[in-house]
Amino acid sequence: MILGIDVGGTHTDAVLLNGRFEVVASAKVLTNPENLIVSFREATSRILNGGDLKQLERIVLSTTMSTNAIVQNRVDRVGMILAGGPGLAPETLRINEDTRFISGYVSHRGLEAAGTDEREVRDAADSLKKKGIRHLGIVGKFSTRNPGLEQRIGDLVEGDFEHLSFGHRMSGNLNYPRRIATTYLNAAIWRVYNRFVEDILRFTAEIGTTAPVYILKADGGTSEISQSAKYPVGTILSGPAASIMGILSLTAGKEDAVALDIGGTTTDIALFADGVPLLEPFGVTIEGRKTLVRGLQTRSIGVAGDSRVRWEQGELRIGPEREGPAMAFGGPFPTPTDAMIVLGLTKIGDREKAVAAMDLLGGEANASPGETARIVFEKTCGLIADAVREILDEINNKPVYTIHEMLEGKIIEPKVLYVVGGPAEAMAPRLGELLGCRPGLPKHAEVANAVGAALARTTTEITLLADTEKKILTIVEEGIRQDIPGRFSRDDALFICREKLLERALKMGAREEDLIMEIIEDQEFNMVRGFYTTGKNIRIKAQIKPGLISPRKDGGTPS
Numbered sequence: 001m002i003l004g005i006d007v008g009g010t011h012t013d014a015v016l017l018n019g020r021f022e023v024v025a026s027a028k029v030l031t032n033p034e035n036l037i038v039s040f041r042e043a044t045s046r047i048l049n050g051g052d053l054k055q056l057e058r059i060v061l062s063t064t065m066s067t068n069a070i071v072q073n074r075v076d077r078v079g080m081i082l083a084g085g086p087g088l089a090p091e092t093l094r095i096n097e098d099t100r101f102i103s104g105y106v107s108h109r110g111l112e113a114a115g116t117d118e119r120e121v122r123d124a125a126d127s128l129k130k131k132g133i134r135h136l137g138i139v140g141k142f143s144t145r146n147p148g149l150e151q152r153i154g155d156l157v158e159g160d161f162e163h164l165s166f167g168h169r170m171s172g173n174l175n176y177p178r179r180i181a182t183t184y185l186n187a188a189i190w191r192v193y194n195r196f197v198e199d200i201l202r203f204t205a206e207i208g209t210t211a212p213v214y215i216l217k218a219d220g221g222t223s224e225i226s227q228s229a230k231y232p233v234g235t236i237l238s239g240p241a242a243s244i245m246g247i248l249s250l251t252a253g254k255e256d257a258v259a260l261d262i263g264g265t266t267t268d269i270a271l272f273a274d275g276v277p278l279l280e281p282f283g284v285t286i287e288g289r290k291t292l293v294r295g296l297q298t299r300s301i302g303v304a305g306d307s308r309v310r311w312e313q314g315e316l317r318i319g320p321e322r323e324g325p326a327m328a329f330g331g332p333f334p335t336p337t338d339a340m341i342v343l344g345l346t347k348i349g350d351r352e353k354a355v356a357a358m359d360l361l362g363g364e365a366n367a368s369p370g371e372t373a374r375i376v377f378e379k380t381c382g383l384i385a386d387a388v389r390e391i392l393d394e395i396n397n398k399p400v401y402t403i404h405e406m407l408e409g410k411i412i413e414p415k416v417l418y419v420v421g422g423p424a425e426a427m428a429p430r431l432g433e434l435l436g437c438r439p440g441l442p443k444h445a446e447v448a449n450a451v452g453a454a455l456a457r458t459t460t461e462i463t464l465l466a467d468t469e470k471k472i473l474t475i476v477e478e479g480i481r482q483d484i485p486g487r488f489s490r491d492d493a494l495f496i497c498r499e500k501l502l503e504r505a506l507k508m509g510a511r512e513e514d515l516i517m518e519i520i521e522d523q524e525f526n527m528v529r530g531f532y533t534t535g536k537n538i539r540i541k542a543q544i545k546p547g548l549i550s551p552r553k554d555g556g557t558p559s
Contacts, residue, residue: 001055003211004454005043006242006447007036007063010264010306010322011422013450014043021249021455025049026447028422036065037199044207053209061225062216062242062453065196066189066235070287075188076135079128079161083116083140083149084176093177095184098133100124102153109537110145110467110474118156125157135190136160137183139167141176144476145465163190168476169231171292172463172541173282181289186233193232197225212509214458218284218295220245220277220403220546221459224509233293236286239449240268240298244277246452247418249548250442251275255415258388258437261449262421264306264337265322267384269299269391273412276402278395279546294461296403296546299391303383305337305423309376311364316379327357334361336380337423342373345426381427385434403546416440420448458510461520461543464497469527469535475500490524490538497540505544516545 001024002017008031016025027046032038048056069075079098084090085105093099102124104116128136136157140149147168154164165187167179204213214222218237228235243261247270257272271278277296284295302320309318310333318336326337328349334357340346341354355369362372392412400410417437419428424445432439444451465474466488473484473493478500484492498517505515521541526533 001057002454003044003048003056003059004450004452005040005059005061006239006449006453007031007039007061007065008239008263008449009033009064009068009266010325012036012039012043013447014047015444015447015450015454016047017451017454023444023447023451026444026450028447033068036063036196037203040200040203048207053207053211056209056211058214058454059204059209059211060214060216060222060453060456061200062238062449063196063235064239066193066232067237067239067286069189069192070185070236074192076191077131077133078135078137078184078187079125079131079133080137080139080180080184081121081124081153081157082180083153085114085141087141088176093180095180098128098131100127104140104149106140106142106146106149108142108145110142110465110470110472112146112149116149116153121153121156125160129160134162135165135187136163137165137167137180137187139176139180139183142174143168143179144172144174144463145474147474147476147479147481163187165190169479170233171283171294172461172476173292175282175292178283178290178292182233182283182291182293185236185286185289185291186231189232193235194229197229200225214509216242216245216453216456217459218293219279219459220296220456221544222453222456222509223458223460224507227508233291236291236293237284237295237298240270240300241296242449242453243268243420244270244296244298244452245456245548246420246448246450247272247442248277249452249455250444250448251418251440253416253418253440256412257416257418257440258414258435259418260384260388260420260424260431262384262419262423262427263304264325264422265304266300266302267304267387267421269301269384269388270297271391271395271412271414273400273402273407273410277546279401279403281401297395297401299387301384301387303380303387305340305421306331306335307380308333309335309339309361311361316375318376318380318383326354328354334358334376336376339373339376339380340423340426342369343377345377346423377430381430381434384427385431388435418442420445422446455548457514457544457547457549458505458508459544459546460501460504460508461541462497462501462504463521464493464500464538464540464542466493466538467535468538478504486535488538490522490536490540493538493540494519494522497542501542501544510544511549514549516547517542518545
């Protein structure tokens with residue numbers, strides 16, 4: 001049995017799947033944002049119902065916790081020590097008022113072109129400590145080519161801070177500004193995320209299960225939860241990723257498609273190319289910060305079932321705020337959910353309260369509750385459809401990357417619209433009309449995110465760099481830097497890369513038969529001095545493809 005749990009801004013959903021990946025029980029409860037464990041406990045108690053926990057072989061969570069902490073600025077103050085060297089003006093790299101710049105840098109080949117001054121490092125650290133800062137990010141340019149400078153800075157300040165986040169451990173991809181942002185966010189949410197992990201592990205011990213626990217990452221893959229605590233930034237946008245994986249697991253489409261997850265607080269929008277989700281290969285953006293966190297391509301807008309509806313300067317405004325549930329459920333303001341109840345599109349809540357909500361809203365427009373409900377519903381659907389069209393225009397003007405490959409010259413022309421979430425059934429037909437798509441309502445649409453989380457496979461990637469002139473091999477994600485012979489070849493690099501990727505995936509909790517490895521970058525350059533080749537620069541990048549786990553051959557569920 002597999003337990004999947006998705007914690008959204010409004011509801012926490014839980015599903016229990018059997019060995020054939022059928023939903024045998026599901027639950028939806030209100031999310032307690034101040035204490036997520038309360039939400040976990042309530043949702044799981046409803047579906048486990050005193051069952052035999054020994055049959056529980058896998059628990060997978062998706063959560064908006066990391067994302068919400070960043071969006072709502074409920075993060076720790078972070079000090080940053082940057083060693084960028086020449087090229088970019090320091091002020092263009094300053095990420096906050098607690099950024100300190102020091103000398104020393106690594107060249108693009110991974111050579112330490114200039115060392116750092118120990119006194120500079122101590123002075124920078126002392127100035128941050130005096131401000132009460134307990135979390136530090138350390139980032140050097142080209143640290144992926146040689147992490148030695150970052151590591152020495154870390155050694156100098158070890159013990160002065162609660163936690164150190166190193167830029168070279170965030171990603172094997174190059175991009176110094178993105179690496180700074182990624183390291184900053186990792187440090188900012190480290191404490192709150194690690195506390196969350198401790199609570200989850202305490203909760204699983206409390207319910208008496210020894211099943212492994214995983215968390216869904218931005219790329220639609222999972223990581224063993226204790227491993228994820230080392231790099232919590234990877235869990236941003238976990239919630240939107242869950243909706244994409246849910247639709248992927250509940251449908252078998254091969255067409256271009258739009259996927260909508262309409263919740264109470266936001267609507268998450270994603271696109272599928274030939275039935276495959278799109279990917280942000282260079283890193284997702286959150287709160288305007290471009291990161292190196294590889295993730296599924298999604299967009300969230302503040303228009304959803306419980307968005308506050310009001311008139312402002314003669315114009316009907318919907319969202320982006322959610323200030324409680326619909327008035328039909330005792331909330332303080334009219335919402336699109338109230339409108340849908342009045343129109344008879346859904347039979348939830350207190351209809352009389354929903355009518356009162358539309359009556360209150362319609363007074364300003366001199367419209368009846370029914371007329372007002374129609375106006376609100378049409379406006380809500382129109383805003384979501386406009387956002388989809390805007391995203392399509394953006395996507396179709398740049399290269400299209402899916403979780404499998406880059407599609408040259410691909411223009412996405414959606415034929416089907418998948419809608420999940422609470423208001424899915426009520427809104428899918430009208431949204432399909434507006435977008436010219438065939439509406440599809442997957443089975444278990446109301447808990448699709450939890451299903452997607454439950455069935456996502458473990459993913460990861462590594463980057464191998466080999467300089468045969470200097471006889472050095474580096475795998476930054478694993479902190480590996482080792483000597484190699486001068487006759488080291490590309491085939492040697494490929495062998496080591498696959499071996500280390502497999503080791504990393506298994507350490508993150510993967511099952512070997514679920515792993516589909518692929519090489520996503522393979523480059524080899526001759527290094528020439530004068531008229532002679534002095535060595536090779538080899539760069540190999542490999543990943544475990546995102547996707548869904550497969551049932552065991554014996555009919556049981558995977559661990």
